[in-house]
Amino acid sequence: MVEETNKKAEEESKNIKIVEDATCTFCGCVCDDMELHVDLDEKRITKAKNACVLGRAWFAEHTIEDAPAAMIDGKEVTIEEAIEEAAQTLVKAKFPITYGLSDTTSEAQREAVAITDYVKGNLDTTTSVCHGPSGLAFQGVGESTSTLGEVKNRADLVIYWGGNPAESHPRHFGRYAVTPKGMFTPNGKKDRTVVLVDVRKTKSAGVADILIRPNPGKDFEVIWALRALVKGNKLSANEGEWFWGVNIEEETGVPLETLTDLAERMKKCRFGVLFFGMGLTMTRGRHFNSGALLALATDLNKYTHFVAKPVRGHGNVTGADNVVAWQTGYPFGVNFSRGYPRFNPGEFTTVDTLSNGDADAALIIASDPGSNFPKKAIEHLKNIPVITLDTKSTETTNLSHVAFRTATYGINTSGTVYRMDDVSITLRPAFESPFPDDETILKKIKKRVHELTLKKIHPGGASCEAKVAAVNPL
């Protein structure tokens, strides 16, 4: 007790604030049990209790930098000037694109979709370069899935396919899927069998009871063989060992016995789960791989309860999918140029709108395509006016025409994020930022864009402005 009081006194003297049950938005796990110790004088988080190594870095590195809140062509301007320029740029463009959105709140995402709707632009999120194929597979097959708490409570067979959560989602094992003790899994790990399927022996292999290493690019064949085995079908007319005329072990690197054993375990478990990562979705076969895996989980429901779940990356990429889907009807790759949303991945996805040279202006929110897109896309990005909203200086902000520096979600601002299993959580900010948040900037751009687009339709109409005010009360 004395110790506690001392500690408290010390913290008070240092102007330390403690935020309980804060949420880490670094990855799709969106762990909401952080205890953040915030030094309000220095405006930094000194300790993030319960955070994993990635989360600790996320909280520690987000400090307030001395930088202009808004710049046009690298020169500091007022936020209002930047908003005016951003709105004018977007309204003037014939094919403006909006991209990013996975690292901001759903409130900001909603504003971004509205802007794109008003300027009849093109809307896409980082989903198109990560789990986009899973989204397409979902449209073909559907998905048997569950929230992560159900996995914790019930799953006795946990399979990770094409992912390395130990390094990408470090708390996935401990908080949701492998070691936690749940309602029907009172002994935690002891009540579960963990299988890891990956071409490499990664750090995640440590938790696996069974490690299966297919040859690179052969995931589809392995899953398809499992589907046949689950249904009790022979893999070939010629007794077992032969699969489409080739030896299955030679082809996939996985012996038939291993597959047969896994198929049996899948059918016999009480509640099975297949988590899959980009090792499956972004390698040879792409949405065919995701689709095969989702179909396998569906097939297994004939025998037992089985679910599947993509392990999503960014903190609110699931929110981006949700917001874009509820506002337009489609999850990503949406174009409004005809005045209504059209969906066509491959045409309206951002790598394509840039590489094909379609886009003539870009609004990029919380994303850095300038550093990770294909060269051709980046070259085009350099030739068009780009508007960015980001918390840091990036390759993309450096090439921007208009650059806004914004507050970090979950650290400086509240808002809503969606976990990889579609569960939404309200953020608890730690300390204030001198920079406005994404939502505030986007709301102002939206209002201005709407005024400008209406003026285009009814030039100079005074009643028009009044109606805009009625529609957009600020």
Add this chain to the structure above:
Amino acid sequence: MSASIRIVNGEVYDPKNNINGEIKEICIQDGKIVDSVSDEATIIDAKGMVIMPGGVDIHCHIAGPKVNLARKLTPEARRHDVHPSTPFTRSGSGGNTPSTFAAGYRYATLGYTTVMEAAVSPIGARHVLEEFEDTPIIDKGFYVLLGNNIFLHNLIREKRTEEFEQAVAWWVNATKAYTVKLVNPGGDEPWKGKRNSNVSDIDEKSDDDALSPRQIIEAFVKTVNKQGYPHPPHIHCNNLGHSGNYKTTLETMKTAGDLRAHIAHIQFHSYGGELGKNPISKAAEIVEYVNKHPNITCDVGQVMFGKSMIMTADAPLAYVLKGHTKGKWVNADTECESGCGILPFNYQEHIYMHTLQWAIGLELFLLSEDPWRIILSTDHPNGGSFMAYPKLIKLLMDEKFRHEEMKRVNQKALLKCSLPELKREYTLNEIAIITRAGPAKALGLESKGHLGVGADADITIYDVMDDKEMMFSTARYVIKSGNTMIENHEFKTDSTGKVLHITPEYDNKIEEVLKPFFESYYSIEFSNYAVDGDRYLHKHEVIKTN
């Protein structure tokens, strides 16, 4: 900022105030209906038009996690049904699971101004409220799924009645819901925990420790009635869609005794015959019970031929249907509280079962002695889209049209029901009851569903036409909270509408009982679970509990 409006020369249908087609002035001031307004008021000349209160949909699925999964699942259902933007309204896409904006505008176009989303898992409440803010014009509320909630089951089983009541009220407050929804009570645990099995009888227990559906229904009916929610528990009975299920439905209604209960999409629960074989109609038996028991309200859940989307918290049912469609299917389990199944479906005239479902729905309407309590719905999008309401109204109002339609359906199915003999035609006044006054009354919404002084100025004006489908497809004027949203079929402005919810009283101490359960079995922190204050409510109105 709403101007004063005077609507003159229109034929008024306001069943709650016994106004049946009289020419009467309606005055509007500050969003409410008033006795009179000044001469400066805007005049709407409704000569040759019918004036009704804004429509009230008591049961549909338009927002939230399951609806959004359905949208993501079926781009093909929307690409040929685009919803372009106008200078004042947002764009969207339609189909049977329209985007939020399209849903709001389309409901308004039909003349509906209040809509209830009928099934939301508590953990999905925040998501629903976010979508509600993007669903324009209409007022919205939702029913929270508590019938398969493991924590609440434990309290019932342990006979901790007082804590059960407190916990129910806590959950309703925590989610900003309008009432409690039960779906296939007792069926989730066997589905998730016992290799996709289900309960098949209202008194069946999935294992020795489990509760029977009847015990669950009884507990909720008692509690909700005791706490005086404006709308009673909204019950999706066990055995939906199975032959012989009318017995379960009757037993469910009997379980309520003389306490209030609402039976959802009762058409799907009115089948006779043997399990596993083709059903026959038991609409007459069901209607008879409802007619005689004024404590019961129900909505029909009419099946309309064509494409639909099955989306239900009744996961085992969706899996059964997947066995028929053999197509794509979504299952989504929510920890400790709910299940969910989604799949595209197609009701076809030539199929016996689908025709019988269509016919039973119509029988229920046509045999009803009290239209106030047998309310129009298609369980959108399960039985068909809400966009099919005008056609359904025509089927009810026009016997000749009904007979034309009957020629196109499975004739064997028609032999197993009384539809061909039913001559009744609904009047405009009765339509106003089943689409407005009735649902508003069943929901306990005293300022909706009528045009008396003090009511919300939610008003629809239709052109009078012989073709009732055409007439009810596009309202000429729609006034929402005193603002003219649609004038001469055109949107004039936009608004978000408001959230309707209730705040039953409870003792905070219940959180101490809930917290340990959350810490053990939920994957989100207790303090992050409840919807935070008013933050997701944009505009809202608390409806009083008695």
